[in-house]
Every structure is written in C-alpha cells, then in structure tokens.
Amino acid sequence: MTQQFLLYPLLWQLFLSIVLMFAWRHIQIQKIISIVGSAIGVGLSVALFYEVWQNGTLVVQAASWKAPFGISFVGDMLAATLVLLTSIAGLAVSSYSAASLIPARLRFGYFSIFHFLILGLTGAFLTGDIFNLYVWFEIIIISSFVLITLGGEKAQIEGAVKYFTLNFLASIIFLTAIAVLYGLAGSLNMADLAILIPQIENRGLVEVAAILFLVAFGIKSAVFPLYFWLPASYHTPPSAIAAIFGGLLTKVGVYALIRFFSLMFVEDVLLDQILMVIAILTLISGGLGAMVQTNVRKVFSYLIICHIGFMIAGLAMFTELAIAGAVFYLIHDIVVKTNLFMISGLIYRIKGSNRFKELGGIYKEYPKLSLMMIIPMFSLIGVPPLSGFWPKISLIIASFDTQSYFILAAVIFASFITLVVVAKLWAEVFWKDPDKFPKKNHFLYFKKMTLARKLQMILPILMLTGVSLYLGFGAENIQQLSIRITSELMNTDFYINAVLPNN
C-alpha cells in the first residue's frame, strides 16, 4: 500500500489546520503545533520524494474510481520535488512568523489558515484532474485572501482589493477554459486529455482553450502584461506572509503552465511564439521595474516578476535542456524568493522601515547577519557557483541550440539588471551611513528582542540559505533531478501510462 503514501503530506496539512482551530485562543500552543507539525510535514515529503525517486510515479485513484472517471492524484518526480520544497518553505515561514508577527495578528487563526494554504499548494501539485486543480487553486486563493487582509491595515486593504479582483478574474477565466475543454473533449483527467486533445478536429477551439489557460495561469504567475496586481499588493502584508506568497504562489502558476503545455497542449506553434514574447517582455519589464523602486520589498516584488521570465523562457524553447533549466530555476527560485522576503522582514525589524532613505549602516551594526543575507542575494543574481548560475547555463545553451537569440539577450539582460539592483540595494541598505531618523515608539526593534525570538527569526533564513548553498554546490544532483523530471515531462506516454495502465 505504498501508493497511499502520496496522500500523507496532503492529509497531514489538513489535520494540522483542523487541530490548530481547536487551539484558537492559545497562541503559544499554536506556535508549537505549527512548527513541530511543519517539521513532520517535511519528513513526510522527504519520504514521498524518496519513494518516487526509488520506485517511480505514484498514482492514487480517489475512492478507487478508475481513471478517467474518478479523480486521480499523481505524484511524479516534478510534483514530489515541489511538494518537498513547499514543505521546506512552509517550515521556515512557520517558525519565522511565530517570531515576527505580532500577537494581535496571530489571534485570528493565522496558523490554521497558513496550513490551509500549504494544503492547497500541496494538492495543486499532486492532482491529476483539471477541475480538481481549479478547486485547489481556490483553496490557495481564499487562504491567501485571508492572510493578506489579516490585521486590516489601510495599506493591506488597498492591496487586497487589487489582489482579490485579479485573482478572482483569473479563476473565472480558468473555469471558462475548463468548460470549453470539457465541451470539446468530454474529460477532465489530465492523462486522458493528453490522449484526447490531439484527436479533436476543431483545432481553432482547442487553441482558444489553450489561450484561456495561458491567460488564467499567466495572471496567477504574474507574467508580462498581467502582473500589475503583484507589486501593488505583495509589499502590504507582513513579511512572513509575503515570504510564502512570493516563494510559492506565483510558482504554482508556473507549475500549471509547465504541466499543461508539456502534457496537453504540446504541438502548438502559435503558443510557443506567444510564450517566447511573454518571456522576453517579462524578463525586461520586471527588471526595469525593480531598478526604479526605492522600497526593499517592492524591489523584491519586481524581481519575482523578472525571474518568472526565466522559467517561461525555458518552457517557450521546449527542448530537453531548456525545460531542465526551467525546472532547476523553479527549484532555486522557490527557496531564494521565500528567503528574500524573510530577509526584508529582518531588515524591517532591525531598522523599523523598508524604504531606502530610512535605511543604511546595517553592515556596520551586524556584519555577520549581513554576510548571511548576501548569500541568497548572490544566488539570486547567479554568481557562480551559487544556485542561480546553473539553470542559466542550461537556458543559455538551449537558446543557442534553438537559435532564439532574443531570449538569449533577454536572459543576459535580466541577469545583469538583477546584479545592478542587488548592488544598489546593498549600497543603500547595508553600506550607506544612515540618516538620523527618530525611533518609533511601540515598535519592537531587533536589538530588544529576546535571544530565543532572534534565533527563531534567523534560523529559518539560515536554513533556507543552507538549502540555497546546497542547490549551488550540489548542482550535479539537482541537475540530474531536473533532467529526470524533464525526461518524464517530455515523454508524455510516461505520465499517461502511469495514470491509465490499461490504455
């Protein structure tokens, strides 16, 4: 019964969020349950990953309804890897939010909703049914709406209105696309659709469905013309919440794009060209946006957009090497973006602000912490041998192979601009002599925190930095993993045979 193992990470998160509701008013107990529970969640995900690595794809048919009639849960290598990364990011943010959020915010079921969010993410990665994917997306967005508005400050509410509208619209477009596809193919199972879609004669409508999916996931993953909600909202909630959003919410959109356009809508020249243009413009516009911002978190928000472009570029070129690059970048990006937003929170704790003009001199005050913070930033740029460097090599070689020189130029431009942005950030936040600003009253500065709380904030950052370093120095292993994922993605028979064994 090793197949059932697939559902354990999912059910565990559900169990945690329900248990946390019983401890509604006891924040201290909630903190302990959440951190310990997340650690066990990591253990379960590691076990799932190991199982999939050893024995290949795991498939569970809900209530033993055979595919394509029931809902399938499919744990292939890509899904297992992303579930593992989600649980690692979840553990880091759980510990970080226990230390950095004020009790007033935690009192309204923060941890419970947080685990619902992780549940939604895990489910979205594991499901093999497009309508079920829609439901997981809804679980994700409804929990994220609660998290982004929790506290109800003016800035948060303003950001939340934009975040809500665009994400709700994306869901409706997703639903429309599902309706069109169901009308054409009469199935909702991804593996079944992969067989049925090439046989549909009305190619025009198939392309319409594909474009609708592209727009829906494009809004979710914040690609070029559809990203404006992201910088308008991601800097408003507390950093712990922004960390889990920045690290995982846009990536689930990228995951859906990779899954849909490598499994179901494969041979489509028009789509490849659209993806290519989107990738180039996302890389350039995100990078330029980050250049002009003067708020640490807004800079990071634009860098999220910029770096989504790398993954879309890999998907657009659609060669073995390019997809491997995109997958490696996805792995690297989840870790590093979660870490960056936690770092922005640490900066906020130290100085009481995230604006460049009120910051400065952190290197002089905390040299060791600053050195710890520079490592994720260097991995973000892709300084060899850190983790951002390796996927870029794959992407650049792939762009030579496919002779897509515009992508090559955009990738290099975006890497360069990231370097400039991080250099500017380092100079403004860490090196510059700070101006004298009055200290805020009623604000718990980092200096005055107890050692235990300090550690609770620093250890998650240190842990993710360690993971980043491993991704960089153990690049051989990660590249092997990416290539294995890619070979599973490119050879669609593999996925189809796993879900529909009698086909």
Next chain:
Amino acid sequence: MEFLLAIMTGVLYAAGLYMMLRRSLVKLIIGLIIIGNGANLLIFLLGRITKGAPPIIPGDTKFFADIYADPVPQALILTAIVISFGLQSFAIILIKRAYQVVKTDDLDEMNTIEEEV
C-alpha cells in the same frame, strides 16, 4: 434553447466585464458576480443539453443504450457555485472594510500606498 443560452452567456460575460471596468468598488463586485454566473452557465451549456434523459443505466443492461444527460457538468457547476459564493461573501466584507478604512468607493483613489519613486 442552446442558441438562447449561448447569447445569454455572452451577455453575462460582456456585462460582467463592463461592470468590472467601472471605478466604483460595488460595481466591481457586481461585475465579478455576473461574470461568475456567466462561467457557470457556460459549463452547463458545453456539457450538451439533453432533455428528459437521466444518466441511469437500467438494471438489466450494463451500459447506456440511449442518449443520456451528462451529469459531470452539473457536479462542476455545483462546486463552482459554492466556491464563488464563498469568494463573493468574502468580497462583500472586503469592500465594506475598504470603504470604512479608505473612506472612498473610488478605485482610482485607492493608491495611497503607492510611493513616489
């Protein structure tokens, strides 16, 4: 019937989009609700409308002999309605709260958090 429903779906999508493009928060939410209903109707329509043929296999056969109404779209719509109901109730609370905090109903004036660069 299908023709009428198709027109209806189109009208709902158009009206919803038009309302979403207005500046007032309340109209924004109304637009989202309308466009959501349009999507539900679309699923219903694309599941092929069949009259008076329940999807039940008679006891003495093992498969559908006649034409039957597809039950899956109805299950999908039910799920989608429940989800969008939850989201809409959240949205209504959100705009109420937004009105209390920002003291305006105009989306263009909800930009106080944008900083000068």
